[in-house]
Amino acid sequence: MSGAPSEESEEQRLEREARQKAEADEAARNQFPPPPPPMTQQNFLQYMQMMEERQRITMEQQNKFFHDLLQQNKVERPENQGVTLSDFQNTKPISFAYAPEPMDAEDWLMDTERKLNTVGCNDLEKVRYATHLCGPAASWWDNIVAVYPADKVFTWDEFKRKFRESNVPESIVELKRREFESLEQKDKAILTYVREFSGLSRYAVEEVNTEDKKKKRFMRGLNPQFKVQLRILAKSGDGP
Structure with missing residues (x-):
């Protein structure tokens, strides 16, 4: 007479479930590409600098055309x-x-x-x-x-x-300047905030006429949770 199969212990069950989850996670990683790394403060500044560099190159090309x-x-x-x-x-x-x-x-x-x-x-x-x-x-x-x-x-x-x-009209320019002064990310996508910041900052040149001023004003308008994440990432990137 054969013996009945032994009942799975709690420890064995947990090990089995953990192994199944690991196998499922591995299969999912193989099926879908990994998500892009989170954008850091440096990424944002590089993005804005890239846009300014494109404008500068375009202007240089136009100036050369006009000179010729x-x-x-x-x-x-x-x-x-x-x-x-x-x-x-x-x-x-x-x-x-x-x-x-x-x-x-x-x-x-x-x-x-x-x-x-x-x-x-x-x-x-x-x-x-x-x-x-x-x-x-x-x-x-x-x-x-x-x-x-x-x-x-x-x-x-x-x-x-x-x-x-x-x-x-100066009245509209003043309204745009005030809109920039109160600009915040809130629940907007980060790239939406970047575009609005770049567009409205043209009406308040004196507030962003240096990289330091631009950086501080940009950070001031960020969503608080996003700002905390950036600080954590910045600290982790500094190393021990």
């Missing part, structure tokens, strides 16, 4: 000949219709002025070609011109001032 174009114009155009609209359009200017954000309008104005200077436009040519670019927004300039005598000649500084009054 300027040299070409010096060779091909006699000194006493003015700049034509075709000359200006060779710089691939961007048409302006409407800017959802004030700094978008400011960017357009600065980009246009740089291109006007590149081809050597005089004051009158700058106004003429800049207003030619306004497209659907041309009615804004037409309304301004209509209230002045027909022989009124606008300077480039006058155009810039009126353009900013309409599209980069």
